[in-house]
Amino acid sequence: MTVTLAHNKVRLALHHLRDGADGGGVRPLLHVHGLGERSPDEVPEVLASWPGQVWALDLTGHGDSSIPAGGGYSCEVLMGDADSAVAHLGPVTVYGRGLGGYVALLIAGARPELVRGAVIDDGPGLTGGGVEPGTPFVPQQPLEVTGTPDPYALLELSVDVRPPDYATTFARLAATLSGLDVAVAVAARFRPPWLTAVANEPGVHGMAVAEALALFAASPDAPAAAG
């Protein structure tokens, strides 16, 4: 089953990959793909141990989501994509690959009552554009858009700048406002500067995906969200 969500003028595809094995006692897990990827058709092996429902979101310009005219992508807008899914699903645990891992961090910091644990894993777009802008490239002709992934997304999200002190702001918001002992799990083996900084923050632990899923499945919902 796929649900279509509206995020401003973009239509997002949110895929239901699997029901929960536990009869609905654990909040859903939200899978966020990497740059240029799309949601998997089935629950990936790495997430098989999650006891609850598993959903996967196609980000703007990816998979079955719509393509905005003329680009303008930022990770903050993709965080808004994730927020649209959170608005539909209620409290979730988020697992993100690459770019999706950075988005998972952002939404965990921005919606600490609703994101109960974020897992950052390896994947395309994990590095972003580095810690400060490089030499700007401006295409003087329109890029040919034949479908997803939108080439403007690939162009712009490969150079989005991720200063470590910006990323750690979100880690701190997640850690302090979620009330969780561990709010962010870093499963990625490759760690660009933003992720190295995040991994050193209180409330952020390095651990394997299965370990993180077990931890977050057992973590409480926020009192307000649970009520």
Added chain:
Amino acid sequence: MLDPSVKIPVVLEPLEDAEVVTYLGAQAPSRQRSVVSHGVRLAVHEWGDEAAPPLLLAHGGFDFGRTFDVFAPLLAAGGWRVAVWDHRGHGDSDHAALYSWETDVRDAVAVMDSLGGGAIPVLGHSKGGGVMVQLAASLPHRVRQLVNIDGLPSRRNFPDVSDHQRTKMLAGEAAAWLDHRRNAIHRKRKPGTIDELAARRGRMNPRLRHEWLRYLVTVGARRDPDGWRWKIDPVIRPGGFGPWRPEWAMNRVPGLSIPFLALLGVQPEPMGWGTRPDDVTALLPAGGRLEVFPDIGHFLHIEQPQKVAEIVLDFLGDPR
């Protein structure tokens, strides 16, 4: 794929019972047309002889092309074909799904292409000034001269940089931004009378005359059955957040390879960026020039159009 050179005429809807508000020195554009940039339709306004050499202007955030209705004719009188486009989401241009400085730079290039090839002089105010610095740094072969009117960010006060992002973030700021986006598709600008819209804008532009702001309503807002509304996309909101920091824009300035003129009004006001002359002089490129106006605010070209136009025309030199 849409061809950016295709010109679609702008359809101007007649406003029944529209109040005609005039303002001394303000002239409607000589021509209006459209340019399609990467699939987004942009409204272009021009003053002056179509055969004259082109000069491209860029307005600031929350503004629109016709905020140049007094300034642009003065430049056109100096022998230029003056063109300005409404940034995507602003004025009569399409409301896009996404906005960024990068898209504004690409849109500027599409408008330049519609004015003919080669390097041309460009002028930008506020956010438009920052966008033009980025354009000149990215495509130095497209820019002949660069004029920047209070568009050099040195501090972290950018009320008009909503689609770009700021670093400072407090708990709740991101959530407020997300809440705004959750409802954005249903959002409409608040309607009002000409005076009400002018008064509202006056809070952001306290140094500008009410009569001018009334004029702007009639050229920058549309008249709905329940009142006037600014045309800007309601999703565009002051007070964004994100990783962007002013030095990223300023660091491009010393390397500019073209004649560069920066004009700075140092009277503080809400839409201003709080940049100090010392912030700019330290980074001026070789041969670059800074003019400081101690008694003017952020909208130099609106407060003192004659004086600013004279300086700009002198800097640009003979159009031919």
